[in-house]
Amino acid sequence: GAGVSQTPSNKVTEKGKYVELRCDPISGHTALYWYRQSLGQGPEFLIYFQGTGAADDSGLPNDRFFAVRPEGSVSTLKIQRTERGDSAVYLCASSPGHGNPYTFGSGTRLTVV
Amino acid sequence: GENVEQHPSTLSVQEGDSAVIKCTYSDSASNYFPWYKQELGKRPQLIIDIRSNVGEKKDQRIAVTLNKTAKHFSLHITETQPEDSAVYFCAASKTGNQFYFGTGTSLTVIP
Numbered sequence: 001g002a003g004v005s006q007t008p009s010n011k012v013t014e015k016g017k018y019v020e021l022r023c024d025p026i027s028g029h030t031a032l033y034w035y036r037q038s039l040g041q042g043p044e045f046l047i048y049f050q051g052t053g054a055a056d057d058s059g060l061p062n063d064r065f066f067a068v069r070p071e072g073s074v075s076t077l078k079i080q081r082t083e084r085g086d087s088a089v090y091l092c093a094s095s096p097g098h099g100n101p102y103t104f105g106s107g108t109r110l111t112v113v
Numbered sequence: 114g115e116n117v118e119q120h121p122s123t124l125s126v127q128e129g130d131s132a133v134i135k136c137t138y139s140d141s142a143s144n145y146f147p148w149y150k151q152e153l154g155k156r157p158q159l160i161i162d163i164r165s166n167v168g169e170k171k172d173q174r175i176a177v178t179l180n181k182t183a184k185h186f187s188l189h190i191t192e193t194q195p196e197d198s199a200v201y202f203c204a205a206s207k208t209g210n211q212f213y214f215g216t217g218t219s220l221t222v223i224p
Binding site for chain 1 (some may be wrong): 182208211
């Protein structure tokens with residue numbers, strides 16, 4: 001596609017529920033990144049995929065967070081047993097590969113009530 | 114890990130004046146420094162970047178300088194316009210993959 005697409009744009013969920021956030025990167029971009037941005041803060045790294053594999057998942061805050069990219073294109077960020085502290089904008093970005101600038105998506109605003 | 118600090122957190126300038134935003138980083142291995150502009154409710158967009166083998170880079174009204182010895186880099190916007198109003202983020206990376214972002218500078222250009 002022309003840009004990085006994220007769905008849904010907004011998600012409100014109850015505490016304890018499971019959510020999935022989807023990212024569709026720019027066609028041909030092999031690298032895909034997930035970041036989380038809390039209000040008034042800069043984006044915080046979560047996980048990076050090169051192709052289908054998670055090359056670096058050191059930013060995932062705990063084992064409630066998991067991400068997959070089974071075919072090397074679309075990625076899904078999965079959050080189990082959501083907590084109010086998970087509320088943030090989840091940003092996805094892609095790039096042609098190592099060391100190239102990112103293109104960010106518009107993000108998914110997750111609100112846990 | 115890397116720690117990026119950004120100042121000021123808010124900045125107001127008159128239209129036509131210059132704006133300067135400064136960042137410092139802690140990891141001397143960092144070698145790539147992008148700047149992003151984020152308008153309210155929108156995605157961060159890359160506006161300029163610099164690599165550690167270069168001391169300065171300019172693109173029209175925007176320039177970035179890098180001082181590797183002092184581990185700081187700055188964004189300079191000249192002849193500011195109201196459409197420059199946004200939140201600006203600096204970032205640092207040593208791998209080219211994981212970026213460490215500053216906390217942002219909210220720039221307001223007053224017409």
